[in-house]
Every structure is written in structure tokens, then in C-alpha cells.
Amino acid sequence: MIGSNTTENHPVMGSMIKNEVINQQKRLIVIDPRRIELARYADYYFPIKPGTNIAILNGFMHVIVKEGLYDKAFVENRTEGFEDLKKTLEKYTPAYVADICGLDNPDDIVAAARLMASLKPMALYYSMGITQFVSGVNGVKSTANLQMMLGNMGVEGGGVNPLRGQNNVQGACDMGALPATYPAYQPVASEDNKKKFEDAWSVKNLSVKPGLTLMEMMNAAHAGGVKAMYIMGENPVMSDPNQQHVIEALDNLELLVVQDIFLTETAQHAHVVLPSCAFLEKEGTATNTERRVQPMHRVLKPGRLIKDDWWITMQIANRMGADWDYEDAKDIFKEIRKVTPSYAGITYKRIENELIQWPCPTKEHPGTKVLHREAFSRGKGLFTAIEYTPPFEETDREFPLILTTGRILQQFHTGSMSRNSRVLEETAPEGFVEVNPNDAGNLDVADGELVSVSTRRGSIRVKARVVERIKPNAVFIPFHFYESCANRLTVDCLDPVCKIPEYKVCACRVEKIVA
Amino acid sequence: MDKIKLTIDGKEVSGLRGQTIMEVARDNGIDIPHLCYHPKLSKTGACRLCLVRIDGKMLKTSCTELAGDGMSVITEDEALRNIRKWLLGLLLMEGDHNCLYCDADGDCELQRYAKIYNVEKTDEDFPRNPREVDYVTSNAIKRNENRCILCGRCIRACKEIQVSNVWGFTERGSQTHLIADDDRKIGESSCVKCGTCVQLCPTGALTFQTVSGKGLNWELKKESSICIYCGVGCKIDFYTNEEGVLVKAIGNDDGPNKGHLCVKGRFGFDFVQSPKRLTKPLMKKDGEFVEVGWKEALDFVAGRMRAVKEKDGPDAIAALSSAKCTNEENYLMQKFMRAVIGSNNVDHCARL
Secondary structure, three states: OEOOOHHHHOHHHHHHHHHHHHHOOOOOEEEOOEOOHHHHHOOEEEOOOOOOHHHHHHHHHHHHHHOOOOOHHHHHHHEEOHHHHHHHHOOOOHHHHHHHHOOOOHHHHHHHHHHHHHOOOOOEEEOHHHHOOOOHHHHHHHHHHHHHHOOOOOOOOOOEEEOOOOOOHHHHHHOOOEOOEEHHHEEOOOHHHHHHHHHHHOOOOOOOOOOOOHHHHHHHHHHOOOOEEEEEOOOHHHHOOOHHHHHHHHHOOOEEEEEEOOOOOOHHHOOEEEEEOOHHHOOEEEEOOOOEEEEEOOOOOOOOOOEOHHHHHHHHHHHOOOOOOOOOHHHHHHHHHHHOHHHOOOOHHHHHHOOEEOOOOOOOOOOOOOOOOOOEOOEOEEOOOOOOOOOOOOOOOOOOEEEEEEOOOOOOOOOOOHHHOHHHHHHOOOOOEEEOHHHHHHHOOOOOOEEEEEOOOOEEEEEEEEOOOEOOOEEEEEOOOHHHOHHHOOOOOEOOOOOOEOOOOEEEEEEEOOO | OOEEEEEEOOEEEEEEOOOEHHHHHHHOOOOOOOOOOOOOOOOOOOOOOOEEEEOOOEEEEOOOOEOOOOOEEEOOOHHHHHHHHHHHHHHHHHOOOOOOOOOOOOOOHHHHHHHHOOOOOOOOOOOOOOOOEEOOOOOOEEEEHHHOOOOOHHHHHHHHOOOOOOEEEEOOHHHOEEEEOOOEOHHHOOOOOOOHHHHHOOOOOEEEHHHOOOOOHHHOEEEEEEOOOOOOOOEEEEEEOOOOOEEEEEEOOOOOOOOOOOHHHHHOOHHHHOOOOOOOOEEEEOOEEEEOOHHHHHHHHHHHHHHHHHHHOHHHEEEEOOOOOOHHHHHHHHHHHHHHHOOOOEEOHHHO
16 A cells, blocks of 8 residues: 555545554555554554655665566566666665654565465555655555566456546546546547547547646646636636645636536536536436446436536537437437447446456446456557656755645545535545654644644644644644635646646645734 | 255255255245344344254254255244244344334334234233343434344354444343443444445334335335446445435445445435525626526536637637546546547546
8 A cells, every 4th residue: 555545535445444454464565654553553654754666666676686586587578678677676775765754663674565466365555655745656556566576467356556536537548538548548649539529529629639738737727728618517716736736727717608507616607607416416327436437316306407417518519519418317418329439348237246347348248357368459568667756846944844644534525525515524624634642752742732734835823733643843734724725825837748637745834813 | 065955944045055945945935033143244143033944953043154055944834834933923022123213114024023023012011121222323313222122143243244343242141232342332332334234234123214204115116227426336335215305325346346335325425405405507797606597507618618618729728527427427527528529638537
């Protein structure tokens, strides 16, 4: 488990993991800057400094290679690029890694690496604690390096398993709600795909130029290149880094349309707000983190003037020259099946009774539980030699602490749902900053005291929670609470490849408030 | 696994070696009365209600006894029926089981068996130990141990499904009772409010705070959907009352969650019926939002988008789709941007 606070952020999965470890005697290695609940049950727990995932993963691989513990047959037959990686790993000795990661016991790196190699298969789980860095793509590749080296790919109980944080983030990606790909990850830059979708949609001149990612859109809006934005069910004012910049960007637009269930922090900046159905008021499908496509049914009747999101999009499209005539979600799904090969065999009828994981190319196909069984999609698995690189913003005298952000069990994302649910809001009504007792002592801050947290972007006031759980020199703030908005502080630098922001590390200062 | 053949109540059935009699019976559609047994939990044989007669002689608890090849099982005869009536009578005597004001409100396995076996509470003076009633310390779970039959399902649910180990038994014999952690009030314990103990409680000993006053159990309608929170994709049965108000969320056993839920999946859905929901389209006029009709709002949006597209080109327009919306809605949003606007500027919060 690396970079995933599973028992709080994917609690049902967290319980399944706890069951395997506590009741079924499976072994567990946990890597996280915070002493999360899973750390309690781990055989080895590594409280690494935020932003040093790649170093410790390289450290494990250094030991595995040096002691000849890797899966030689798998590396030989299924992969390429191993020699380059081997060279890079040479310098990542346990002592060198422990120094980068701020760990006291380099011997544990050796012991944990031996444990990994001795038990097959090993499943690796990660979440935003791997990805939300300027080195996010490299972090993910490092997890793949480790699992390929151990021969844990393409087998049940193994694999690299990213835990997706929203109920249909997998599906939104599958459906091509991404700037560079049509449904099923077919690149927009390909002339063949352009032709294919022009035929399917009966249109001409589809663009082959990949679009802007979310953060690039905000930057372009700020700079004036993007003039109009249509936002469906998102709240970037709360969820994007560097809040002030986001607000300026949105206020700079000639047209901002927000389609949502509440007048969110983002909707307040809109020119037009369109009320849409909440999930219990709609029908359709959602795809979970295991690629399982599941049916959502209408449980509640929406208000008289509240409309389905797809209906609203269709109305705007038709006023702009389209002639769409979808009757319901099922109609749209039929079209999805035609242009999305991995969904072609999935029908509304089948998913009522079957748990189907894509790819499922035909109606007779049972779905695919494990990917990469015989080969990877590119053929051979490619090892990438990756060096540890430090985060964008390192601590200094002015901002001496590392700020990391995330979620808590009882709240969700920007809070528009969980904060409007009584039991959740009563249980966790306010934000906090976790401070190590050591730092709290130096700052003369007591548990429960209101403190000021500042970065180069801004500053907030929030209650201190003095806990051993967080490493010395680091602090943690959940981002759900507008009253103490963590994203007023976070830095908006991006991974150069996938443009993910570095939510997990920036430099901050915690100060006592003197009245 | 080896197949085995046996007869249950004279009917030939087959099962697998290693299965209990209860499991073989269930797989073959035969219901053996039980209270402490639950298919998702380990077996304890505590309630004795599932006693069956094996090969015409021995009485064994079918939830713990392995089925054997050639075995002949009788699930009910007069002696067994009398034992069940006697056991149920003891349970009724020992606790405060009054269905009239019980929070289980008919969703009760003890009540079901009391009806099936026509058992009534006797007037016999039975030494009762008043136990803990805690309706106030937790905003999620109500506890009335006078309705507890010590089946231990909640303890096993917390140990084996949620794996938080909050519940446990303490003391012995007739003094045995349930405690949270080291004898704390439930609201002051380490309980994370997943509600799985309540979902599996066969009586009204553990109930949800949030359902009282929202209608009677048998009036509720049930429909399943997928949880809106994280990516695990838990399947949930949502119960609504006659007024269309959401009453409770119960984990569906057929989903990837196998019936389990977390605190958000259990209690996180008030927002759908929040009075703060948007109900009409809004347009900003002179800096203030005013309610408008759909036609005006949609005409305005389409008109302005067309103007931007004509003036600055399609790439001056961008859209954010949503990981909270369905596949169908995401598909349509990207199709809108690509086919109607002519730009690939579409993304969503996958990285956030």
C-alpha cells in the first residue's frame, strides 16, 4: 500500500484489506507520510517524507536486483528495458534512500524488499499519494517497474491497482471526457480515429489537435485564450490548486455556465446556472475502479424543473445545430457500445445480473477480470529507468514545513454532498491541520488552538490537531472545508506529462495567532 | 471440490464437501430457522435454533455441522418444533420484546420466527437483567440491549467485515452483555458508523437513528443504485417511503461491496433532498442571480457559445465533464465538445 489512506478514502476496500491482513494472516507493507490506520497492521511501515515515493520504490528494487530476487523468467520473456533500469538503481542503496525519505532504519528497506520477493503474488495498491506530484507519472511507472520485476503482472491477486477516488472517474475517462482521447482511449490525433468518429457522428472536420487539460483550461482562461466554459458537476474553486488563481480565471470568462445540484462555490461565479438531477434521480451506468460497469436506477423523483445532465447538454447541442434525439440514457448507451470497443458487449440487461469488467467486446464475452495476462497492450512491458526528483517547492527558512493535503473518512472532495448530509457533517464539521507534537512544541501551539497556515499563494486559519500520526516537519490539511480551504495554499505546478497538480507537497509556515 | 449427495427432509440434494448442512440446505432452497447464523459471518452455533436431526437420531446445529455423503437430515419434526418453540419462548421472556414500540419495526427475524412458531410471551417470572439503552450518544446508531438476543452477529460483523473490533461480549452466564470497546458509550467508542452491525442485527437491539419517524418498514419501496462517493462502486439498496423521502441505505450483497458500506455510503445521502438544492435555472443580471425559465437559459447559453465560437474559434470554448455523472452523460459532453463545438477542450476531475 503506497500513497493510499484506504480505510478513510476507500473504506469498504480498506475493510477488505484489513480482513485479509488481520483475519487471514496476509502480509502488509505500508508506505505513507502519515501513520494511517493500515500502518498499525503492517509488517513494515515506512513514514516517508512527502514526495519521495520514487526513491523508496527504487530502494526496494535495488535490493531485489542486488540479491537476485527478481522474477527472471518474467523479466526475460515479458519485458524490455531492464538493463537500463538496473544501472539507474545502482545508487539507490538502502542508506541513500533512507536519507532522502527521512527514514531511521535502512535495514527495514532490505527486509521489506525480501518479503515482497518471497511471497507471490503481491498486489500493489496506490492512490493520489503516488500521482499528485510533479513526478506523478514517474511515480506510477515506478510502481509498474516493481511489479514487473517481481512478475506480479497479469495474475489474479497481483497487479498495479490504482484506487480511483470518484464513483465514475473510470467511466468518465473511458467515455473520452479527456482532451486527447475519444471513448476507449482512442487518440484524437489519429486521422483514422477522426474518420471513424466523423462517420459515427455524421459530422465533418473533427479536430485532431488534443485539447487542454483542466489546469491548462484555467491558465488559458486566466490569460484570455479560453473565453467560455461549460462546467458540469465540478467545483474547481474548491478542488483546484491555488484557489485565488482559479477565481481570477473564472471571473475573466465571457461566459461561464455551471450545471450542478447546488449553488457551489464555482456556480457563484457563473453567468448561468442550470439545475441538474442528483445521482439518485437519474438512470445510467457507472464504472468502478475495477472497470466494472454497473447500473444506476432512478430512486427518487427530481423536482419539476430539474433536468437530467444529458438532456441539458442535448438541448444546448441542438440549439447549436445538432439534431440529437436521445429518448433516455439507454439510447445513449447503445451509441456508446458502437464506438467503444471495450464496452461493445455490455448491455443494460446484462449488467442487471452480471458483474462485468471491460474489455467486453461481444455479448457472449464474460468480461475481463485480469489485464495483461499473456501480453501488455504494447506487447512487452517496458521498464523505465527513473531517477528520484524532488518536489517543485522545497522548504526554506520562510516556509519551513511541508504541507500535504487529502481527504478524511466522513467528508468527500469539495463537500457539496457530504457537508449537506447531517450525520457526516455533525461527525466532522470543521477542518484542521495535523501537526506533529515536536513541531507543535517549537511553535508553542496547543491541540485545538486556532493557527494560521500560509504558503506563497495565501493563508488560512484552522484548528491545530497535535498528533503523532503526521511526521515531524510535515503538516496535513483536508481540502473539504471552504472555511479553511486547503487549496488556497496548494501550488499549481503540474506534472509535465499528465498535468496533474502537486497537491501532496508544498512549503508552508504555521504560526501561532497572537491576539 | 468433491460433490456429495444427501437427503434433506426426504429430498435428494447435492452439495460440496466442506459445506455445512445449513449451506447445502440454503443452496437447495431449504430454509432452516436460524438467528445467530448469517451467510457472511463465521459460525458459532450459539442460538441453537437451527438444530436438525441427523440419520434419525442425533440433534446437531446445522450451521456448524458439516454435511456428509449419504447423510439423512430432518429439519423439522415434532420434537424439533417443540425445542424451537421453547428456545424462542426463553428469548422472549428474557428481553423486552414488544413489537409495538420496537425500532426494528417489523424488520425483525425474531418476530418472524415468533409468528411462524406461534410463540407468545409467558407470564412466568424470569430474572431479567436490565441492560444498556443508549439512544443519544451516537448520531448514527441506537442501541437497546434489552432487545439483544446475544447472537453475536454484530461482534462478528465488526470483526470480520468492517474489521474495527468495536463490539464484544463481557461478563458471563446470565450477566453476559454487549460492550463497545472497553465498555464505552457507542458514541464515545472507536465506532466509525459503517452501520454493518445494524444491517445484520436480527432484532431491534441495534437500529439506525436516521430512520425513526420516516414511515413503516412494510410501506417502504426499494431500488438499487451505485454509491456516488469513491471508486469502489458499492451497490446499495435505497429505501423510500410513501412520500418519496429517502429513508435508509442498505448494502446490496450482489455488488462488489458484498453488502458492506462505509459511513458515507450509509449516511451520506441527505444532500439529494436538501432544501438547498437548485430548483430552477438562474441567470446573473446586474450582478444578482434571478430565476429564469429553461428556454431563456438554454437560448442564452447556446447563443453566447455560438458567438464565442464565431469570434474566437472553437478552441476558445472549454468544458469540464464530471466523474460524478454517468457514462452516458460523460459521453454526451465529450461528443458535444468535439462534434458540435469542434474542440477537444474537454476534461474532468480525474487528477484532482
